Amino acid sequence: MMVACVAVLAAAACSDQQGGVAGPTGADEASPWVRPPQIDGVTRDGGVLVLRGGAGPNARVVLRAPDAAAVATTADGAGRFELRLPPLSGDVRFTPEVQVGEDAAVSPETLVVIQGGAGPVVLIAAGQPTVRLDGGDGLDAVDSDGATLMASGRTNGAAPSVNINGADMSPTAIGRGRWRAVIGQSGPATITVNGKRFDYPGAGAAESFVVERAGAGWRITWPVDPAGRQTAWLPD
Template identity: 40%
Template sequence: MKRAMYRNATIAAATGLMLAAGLGLGLAACTPAQDGGARKAQGGSSPSAWNQTPVIEAAQVDGREVRLSGSAQPGARIVLRSAAGAAYAAVAGDDGRFDLRMEAPAQDLWLKPETQVGQDAAASPDTLFVPAGGQGPIAVLRAGGPTRRLDRAPALGAIDSDGQARRLAGRTAQGTQTLPVTVGEVSLQAFPDAAGHWNIVLGPEASGDQIVIGDEVFVWPGRGEAGGQTPRRERAAEGWRVVWAEGGALQTAWLPDAR
């Protein structure tokens, strides 16, 4: 059996975002906004490079309500925008924490997080995916980075692919130092961060579709068909395949069912 070792980038490094300190939830509001897609600041100026883009850290579904929480610049207005123009907003507290509540969408919803501080607006590179009715995987997607599951996920949270490489990502118990992963006939080691998040970029030798993490076995169903509507969610083996485009490049993430 071939053996290889990959040191994964942590979720914090992959997102390149500083998380705000503090554990308390800030004062929040959730209101549909009438304005359209992401904008530059008033007067045509570019978004400030100093504004911290929001980080969605957790999601909870309670009946017909989806509660999202995370961190942003203290006192900033956080807006989640869809391409269709629908928007949801919250305000971060003095500690940078925010709590946003929204009604579970009737259809799959794709949202771009944005921070507004004064006249400046800073858009996140992430895309938040919320499934219809809040039923199914809720995830933060990023082109070139690991998908981060916010719902209850198995040992393997996602397999991302851009047609050139695959990235495995998930979460394990806090304090875990190493996590053995087997892909086909290749044995790897993941190195979780302090929160238990891990991800591995597979090399060409790890070509198998069967993935073993601990005592759990997963079979990647592939990237699927390149055509069709984007963004979209479709059933694929024992999970969901999410397909979207970022910067003109087609991205896919396979999200295994919770076990």
């Protein structure tokens, strides 16, 4: 039976377009002349988080946070950059952007560092699966908009075996070496990936940005335009 895609996550899953996603509430539109940065990895150097990613050649990459000083670096001639974060405490949100002269391009993704880096480090975006920068093969995140569940993770090349509440899923490759599986359900769920069981505790009820422990993992809830919210659960 064909099911119409009506929810935020379902609409994203039905779309073949991978770029141009809507950003978190309040994000500015990216400039058509400047490529926004894309963070694609994180490592730990002692107590310091080192982010790496791509942007335009020699672009000025800036991370801005509501309650912390901006952090910046310059990409090399190939557009690659590394950015060392200062010591952090608590849960910090960064908005990645590129500045070239007076022009700027804001990423549709928000970088979230949980517990100063002691917890997960992720990229969130409205209607898209959460990208776990510190994850491994298997289940990285479960996103929900209250009507749809989207499980996602990394793959070593082979399609993972995914089961949600007894239903065998057919994961879809989505780039960045990642997969996703979408089901039109809400509420707590039992998810099995390559034989490993995860007990998803359900979506959060907060109306504002909240990071909290939920079951055996972390849960992020954030508002999404025009009047919705999205939750990402990150298993331990």
